[in-house]
Amino acid sequence: MAPTPERYAKIRRVLSKRQPTLTVLMDEVNKPHNLSAIIRTCDAVGVPEAHAVPPKHGTLASFEGHTYEATSGSAHKWVKVHPHADAVSAVRELQAQGFQVLATHLSQRSVDYREPDYTKPTCVLLGAEKWGVSDEAAEAADANIVIPMFGMVQSLNVSVAAATILFEAQRQRLAAGMYEEPQLSPEELHRLSFEWGYP
Numbered sequence: 369m370a371p372t373p374e375r376y377a378k379i380r381r382v383l384s385k386r387q388p389t390l391t392v393l394m395d396e397v398n399k400p401h402n403l404s405a406i407i408r409t410c411d412a413v414g415v416p417e418a419h420a421v422p423p424k425h426g427t428l429a430s431f432e433g434h435t436y437e438a439t440s441g442s443a444h445k446w447v448k449v450h451p452h453a454d455a456v457s458a459v460r461e462l463q464a465q466g467f468q469v470l471a472t473h474l475s476q477r478s479v480d481y482r483e484p485d486y487t488k489p490t491c492v493l494l495g496a497e498k499w500g501v502s503d504e505a506a507e508a509a510d511a512n513i514v515i516p517m518f519g520m521v522q523s524l525n526v527s528v529a530a531a532t533i534l535f536e537a538q539r540q541r542l543a544a545g546m547y548e549e550p551q552l553s554p555e556e557l558h559r560l561s562f563e564w565g566y567p
């Protein structure tokens with residue numbers, strides 16, 4: 369069934385704000401509600417595609433169950449998730465595509481998450497709830513970033529950390545005018561308008 373003119377206008381409006389040069393890589397994030405919440409934030413910020421290394425004891429398909437869909441609203445329909453075998457090779461693949469990879473990881477070289485230039489093609493690497501980002505993946509990344517913490521607890525929930533960082537990226541990109549002109553190619557805009565309009 370053809371979309372109504374209002375629906376089609378909304379689809380075009382949303383796609384015109386998509387930021388193909390911003391993404392996340394989730395390294396064995398294993399709680400479906402966290403993965404879903406991250407995907408929902410990706411949609412809100414305009415991240416069209418995300419990346420994930422599935423947890424060792426599961427597959428990405430297991431995220432397509434009830435919890436995933438319930439927590440993401442319908443966001444999983446609008447953000448494509450690409451699976452990867454392991455974090456280090458995913459980091460290298462994204463770097464080869466021109467992304468700077470920022471690992472959320474406390475190390476000697478960590479900087480405040482507000483320091484990097486998020487107007488560059490950027491991938492934010494997020495770690496598993498229990499183990500965080502591995503040292504190997506953090507070393508392979510271009511920079512390590514942290515959200516300063518002043519409480520008794522040592523870390524944030526991974527979806528909260530993702531939202532904090534992605535909205536800083538959104539702030540910088542808004543200031544740079546990156547939401548004013550479509551960032552998707554005309555071909556991608558056309559393809560996705562059709563895909564979203566005629567599911």
Ligand code: SAM
Nearest residue numbers: 472494495497499500501514515523524526529
């Ligand atoms: N014990 C783990 C560790 O030492 O890394 C804690 C992992 S934390 C619960 C899960 C993920 O949330 C982290 O890998 C990171 O992606 C993100 N995160 C949590 N707190 C953060 C912070 N203060 N700065 C940046 N990322 C953070």
